[in-house]
Amino acid sequence: QLQLQESGSGLVKPSQTLSLTCELSGGSMSRGGYSWIWIRQPPGKQLEWIGYTYHTGGADYNPSLKSRVTISVDRAKNRFSLEVKSVTAADTAVYYCARENVLLKAFDIWGPGTLVTVSS
Amino acid sequence: DIQLTQSPTFLSASVGDRVTITCRTSHDINTYLAWYQHYPGKAPKLLIYAASTLQPGVPSRFSGSRTGGEFTLTISGLQPEDFATYYCQQLNSYPPEITFGQGTRLEI
Numbered sequence: 355q356l357q358l359q360e361s362g363s364g365l366v367k368p369s370q371t372l373s374l375t376c377e378l379s380g381g382s383m384s385r386g387g388y389s390w391i392w393i394r395q396p397p398g399k400q401l402e403w404i405g406y407t408y409h410t411g412g413a414d415y416n417p418s419l420k421s422r423v424t425i426s427v428d429r430a431k432n433r434f435s436l437e438v439k440s441v442t443a444a445d446t447a448v449y450y451c452a453r454e455n456v457l458l459k460a461f462d463i464w465g466p467g468t469l470v471t472v473s474s
Numbered sequence: 475d476i477q478l479t480q481s482p483t484f485l486s487a488s489v490g491d492r493v494t495i496t497c498r499t500s501h502d503i504n505t506y507l508a509w510y511q512h513y514p515g516k517a518p519k520l521l522i523y524a525a526s527t528l529q530p531g532v533p534s535r536f537s538g539s540r541t542g543g544e545f546t547l548t549i550s551g552l553q554p555e556d557f558a559t560y561y562c563q564q565l566n567s568y569p570p571e572i573t574f575g576q577g578t579r580l581e582i
Contacts, residue, residue, distance in 0.1 A: 401563075403572040414569075459508070459567070460506075460508035460523035461563070
């Protein structure tokens with residue numbers, strides 16, 4: 355059974371870098387037809403996409419976060435990572451990783467999410 | 475930017491009821507709209523994609539439809555496990571743009 359699991363620091367100080375990793379189990383990230391994405395939900399607010407890493411390589415980011423975000427992938431280890439630099443309290447959110455089925459234009463597998471709090 | 479207006483925000487219903495959740499788009503998005511079910515602390519679950527296609531394994535009491543810019547998720551014959559939060563979502567591939575609705579919390 356395919357599963358995604360987020361991991362990383364749950365508490366980050368303002369101005370520092372938030373780092374999270376998402377690991378796929380039960381399958382391979384090298385399989386075509388899928389992209390891998392980070393999504394977040396601040397408390398009481400809507401889900402917001404952060405960025406993608408594509409099967410063919412490369413990445414795209416939400417323009418509102420692009421200057422601070424980097425997504426990288428290690429397909430051999432079946433995981434992809436997120437870094438958000440210079441965080442503020444506005445980056446406090448539940449962070450989800452998910453798999454996009456490119457043909458469906460929908461996210462068919464999600465991780466359970468991890469809460470990241472930005473606080474001194 | 476495409477906006478999705480999801481309604482209602484809260485919905486109170488009983489086991490056995492038929493409920494409808496609506497998502498209205500600000501632009502034409504063809505049929506690439508999906509619906510998700512979410513329990514707190516759990517991974518969201520894809521229910522419907524391409525407006526009306528049921529994801530394998532999802533019970534047939536869930537259905538989706540589209541009329542112009544209005545997309546609808548219907549649950550016929552609510553079961554206790556259906557009380558959750560539901561989101562609509564659209565995706566543009568180029569330039570990449572993903573939008574979620576505000577969510578509908580379905581309560582018993």
